[in-house]
Amino acid sequence: xxxxxxxxxxxDDTAVAARQLAAAIREKIDLAAHAVGLLYCDADTxxxxxxxxxxxxLGIEVAGMTTLATLDTNGRHEAAAVLTVLTxxxxxxRVAVSASLRTGDSAAAIEAAYHATxxxxxxxxxxxxxxxxxxxxxxxxxxxxxPEVLSRVAGxxxxxxxxxxxxxxxxxARTFLSGAAYDDAMVIISLWGGVQPAFSIRHVTSxxxxxxxxxxxxxxxxxxxxxxxxxxxxxxxFGLDTQVPDPLLAFTSYPMMLTRExxxxxPLMRHILELDHAAGSGAFVGDVPVxxxxxxxxxxxxxxxxxxxxxxxxxxxxxESHPERxxxxxxxxxxxxxAMILGTEGDxxxxxxxxxxxxxxxxxxxxxxxxxCPTFYADGKGVNRFHNCSITLCML
Amino acid sequence: MPGPDPAGTGxxxxxHRQMPGWPATEGGRTMALxxxxxxxxxxxxxKLARQQKKLERDYRALALMHEQTERLRNANEAAKETANFYxxxxxxxxxxxxxxxxxxxxxxxxxxxxxxxxGYTDMREMVGVPFDALFTAxxxxxWVARMAQLCRQVMESGExxxxxxxxxxxxxxxxxxxxxxxxxxxxxGVCRGAVVVxxxxxxxxxxxxxxxxxxxxxxxxxxxxxxxxxTPLNAVTGMAHIARNTTDAGKIxxxxxxxESSSNHLLGIINDILDFSRAESGRMPLEETDFSLRENxxxxxxxxxxxxxEQDIHIHLDSFNVAHDVVTTDALRLNQVLVNLLSNAVxxxxxxxxxRLRVNEFEHVGDSSIFRFDVVxxxxxxxxxxxxxxxxxxxxxxxxxxxxxxGTGLGLAISKxxxxxxxxxxxxxxxEGEGSTFGFTIRCPxxxxxxxxxxxxxxxxxxxxxxxGKRGLVVDDIxxxxxxxxxxxxxxxxxxxxxxxxxxxxxxxxxxxxxxxxIILMDIQMPEMDGCTATSAIRALPRADAGDVRIVAMTANVxxxxxxxxMDAGMDAYLNKPIEVDNMVAILRQQLAGQGxxx
Numbered sequence: 001x002x003x004x005x006x007x008x009x010x011x012d013d014t015a016v017a018a019r020q021l022a023a024a025i026r027e028k029i030d031l032a033a034h035a036v037g038l039l040y041c042d043a044d045t046x047x048x049x050x051x052x053x054x055x056x057x058l059g060i061e062v063a064g065m066t067t068l069a070t071l072d073t074n075g076r077h078e079a080a081a082v083l084t085v086l087t088x089x090x091x092x093x094r095v096a097v098s099a100s101l102r103t104g105d106s107a108a109a110i111e112a113a114y115h116a117t118x119x120x121x122x123x124x125x126x127x128x129x130x131x132x133x134x135x136x137x138x139x140x141x142x143x144x145x146x147p148e149v150l151s152r153v154a155g156x157x158x159x160x161x162x163x164x165x166x167x168x169x170x171x172x173a174r175t176f177l178s179g180a181a182y183d184d185a186m187v188i189i190s191l192w193g194g195v196q197p198a199f200s201i202r203h204v205t206s207x208x209x210x211x212x213x214x215x216x217x218x219x220x221x222x223x224x225x226x227x228x229x230x231x232x233x234x235x236x237x238f239g240l241d242t243q244v245p246d247p248l249l250a251f252t253s254y255p256m257m258l259t260r261e262x263x264x265x266x267p268l269m270r271h272i273l274e275l276d277h278a279a280g281s282g283a284f285v286g287d288v289p290v291x292x293x294x295x296x297x298x299x300x301x302x303x304x305x306x307x308x309x310x311x312x313x314x315x316x317x318x319x320e321s322h323p324e325r326x327x328x329x330x331x332x333x334x335x336x337x338x339a340m341i342l343g344t345e346g347d348x349x350x351x352x353x354x355x356x357x358x359x360x361x362x363x364x365x366x367x368x369x370x371x372x373c374p375t376f377y378a379d380g381k382g383v384n385r386f387h388n389c390s391i392t393l394c395m396l
Numbered sequence: 397m398p399g400p401d402p403a404g405t406g407x408x409x410x411x412h413r414q415m416p417g418w419p420a421t422e423g424g425r426t427m428a429l430x431x432x433x434x435x436x437x438x439x440x441x442x443k444l445a446r447q448q449k450k451l452e453r454d455y456r457a458l459a460l461m462h463e464q465t466e467r468l469r470n471a472n473e474a475a476k477e478t479a480n481f482y483x484x485x486x487x488x489x490x491x492x493x494x495x496x497x498x499x500x501x502x503x504x505x506x507x508x509x510x511x512x513x514x515g516y517t518d519m520r521e522m523v524g525v526p527f528d529a530l531f532t533a534x535x536x537x538x539w540v541a542r543m544a545q546l547c548r549q550v551m552e553s554g555e556x557x558x559x560x561x562x563x564x565x566x567x568x569x570x571x572x573x574x575x576x577x578x579x580x581x582x583x584x585g586v587c588r589g590a591v592v593v594x595x596x597x598x599x600x601x602x603x604x605x606x607x608x609x610x611x612x613x614x615x616x617x618x619x620x621x622x623x624x625x626x627t628p629l630n631a632v633t634g635m636a637h638i639a640r641n642t643t644d645a646g647k648i649x650x651x652x653x654x655x656e657s658s659s660n661h662l663l664g665i666i667n668d669i670l671d672f673s674r675a676e677s678g679r680m681p682l683e684e685t686d687f688s689l690r691e692n693x694x695x696x697x698x699x700x701x702x703x704x705x706e707q708d709i710h711i712h713l714d715s716f717n718v719a720h721d722v723v724t725t726d727a728l729r730l731n732q733v734l735v736n737l738l739s740n741a742v743x744x745x746x747x748x749x750x751x752r753l754r755v756n757e758f759e760h761v762g763d764s765s766i767f768r769f770d771v772v773x774x775x776x777x778x779x780x781x782x783x784x785x786x787x788x789x790x791x792x793x794x795x796x797x798x799x800x801x802x803g804t805g806l807g808l809a810i811s812k813x814x815x816x817x818x819x820x821x822x823x824x825x826x827x828e829g830e831g832s833t834f835g836f837t838i839r840c841p842x843x844x845x846x847x848x849x850x851x852x853x854x855x856x857x858x859x860x861x862x863x864x865g866k867r868g869l870v871v872d873d874i875x876x877x878x879x880x881x882x883x884x885x886x887x888x889x890x891x892x893x894x895x896x897x898x899x900x901x902x903x904x905x906x907x908x909x910x911x912x913x914x915i916i917l918m919d920i921q922m923p924e925m926d927g928c929t930a931t932s933a934i935r936a937l938p939r940a941d942a943g944d945v946r947i948v949a950m951t952a953n954v955x956x957x958x959x960x961x962x963m964d965a966g967m968d969a970y971l972n973k974p975i976e977v978d979n980m981v982a983i984l985r986q987q988l989a990g991q992g993x994x995x
Contacts, residue, residue, distance in 0.1 A: 239472075246456075250460040252461060
């Protein structure tokens, strides 16, 4: 598989942006038999027009979503559009968009979209080498449903990507597919054939709260009680202010680490999404099962950088172990919360990625409000999980 | 590497980031300014507005996070203070000498005890001070050096060290410590120092040694008891064998005398063991009666005189300074103590020696007096070392004494228990080779006037008129026991029938006419139906004599609860096995008194 990455800052003029991106791609790579475009762009971008123009210019399907910031070989970029084109003779790229997930049976809609990407001649038990999914933000269900449903219908094929984001205004997050934009639909790209992805996920926290409690009452992504106190009381016991206008942003540095009953491959991180003082509960960006050990932790700039370094190092070790696989591209999905925690040193994560990237390897990425990545992957099957506050990497 | 774009930059140069909003980026190549097309100010303004929006977003996030971080920091500080408070409490209340050293063997922190032992007043004075500098002032230098070496080993190997050892302090004190040295490692497994816990186990070791000595003494006792019991048993079986194989009447009489003597000796040993066991378990009830102390003393001395004479020992009441002679206490147990001490005095005196008994009323307050009894001999005496162990159970002065003089080694332990039950104390004043004075006190109600005669009453000789016209049923599953009683009462006039079980007894009683039996001597432990069950069944029979017939338990179980069980079943009295004739006759007289012919 070959790839090329291009960037444009011309968000106000999609025609110019499309011209710049298409020209850069054509300059860098000759398209093989199959190709697909992955677009990450600022929420101000007219993604529908841009992906439509790119499809027309390059003759390939272009899928994507909005993001808080983009990443490429040179690091992090604000207010930009980054296009990655993957092309291969032996790997087929198939795209589809789901029906609205806001209403109706969302699982059935996801399932139908997935099946639309399955080649007609595929065997009944065939599964794709990778599912690349752009998920809408603000759906009436937990982000965990995305990997759960896809794992079920795609035979545990590895699932990667995350939830569209904007600048924490929660209004402009969109997914795109070749001329159309959606605020409630999932765009799926499935990769069939010669693909052997490698994955890496990390979250590092330097400090934990001393009071660890077991989740005693929860439903989906809403936690009512931990131990014998309400979730709000638990939060306030750390001195944290729960009367804040934007809990997702205000608690960005204080995600909850979950160690689930029976043991996970890695503990899961969960950001607080909303607080309900009347019920004493908290809603999270992702499920919180009853019985899990909840541990409020503090994530700082150093932690973000360290997690990025660890994750990239693990991926590079994989690259060194498998030179025969011809890896050419690193696709990175990091958390919007991590971008915010970096504060005035917003470029730090992108700089680490760029500094550790081997010469000639392409890199593209974005920041999501929830990341999807396998925590374990072997023999074409992945244990797909929905993450927060993590950096996830996929190498193709 | 096949595939990737060699530049991989999307049109930019490594390390030089294209600034957003920078003009003329067509195709990713930066153009010279003079080549730049006309600037679209509207678009540039839009880009700037977008950047401003991003900055506002970041500012909002930073402001919110900063505020939360400040709050968390304050909460953490408070939590730290609380943690420090409890850490201080923990160190103040940690038992033993507990401290932590860093990798350089310098003091980090420790319990208040270690601070005090090393002569400091505040732990902070010790922080950072090398271990050897701290401990050499109090401990032997070679111990300090060895401990330092052990700590280094533990930190290097990561393996804990545990040992018990005698630690000598420079001021002369020596204690046995259990010393545990543990590597202080974090979650990452990297050792940061050593934790040393020294627990003083001197008392524990002492207790263990004492327990082992006690265990040894018990083993010695068992061995001795084995000898003590086997010796008279050997005499019994041997003499019985001789008697059976001879027709010489004189020889038979001699054998029987030996058998009786050996049996009595055996009974004494068993009684000692049982008394001690009952006293130790607190199951020896006192039976208080009023009696004359002087008369009782006279009885005891009279009882011991023959034995003393045999050994050419003069035994007498040396002084009796008692104003309130009539006392209320357990005469049997008082006599037991007096007999034990006087017997010992006789036993350990040289021929021609004298044993004196002194009795003094020590104090009289209200109705109660404290009496002191001193038994003074001129015998072999006891060393202070031996004296300290003398009142412990199973111990005599030494093994040689046991072998020379015999005895269970329980007599003094029993006496001590009995004296304490009688409200007093026992003591000893002795010099080796010069003699001993065993003294004890009792506290009991006492008055001046004489009331009833003393407890010692000799049993009258039996005559055929004693129980003439009375009929008894002897119930025992052992034929020889039935036969012994029949023989012992052969001259009493009591007509005796026998039954071999509780069931047989019940059947015999049921078959017999009413008031046929006047008394039933009932064994307790029997197969098929035990004595208590049979007694209950007899008492429940619908006949006139069911409640009247006297039933006396015969039991080798002499514990109070066994007696209580028999009484609860409906028995009227009890006889201990082996049966003492005098006792049995006294009980029969008591039970049959006033029955006036019965049938």
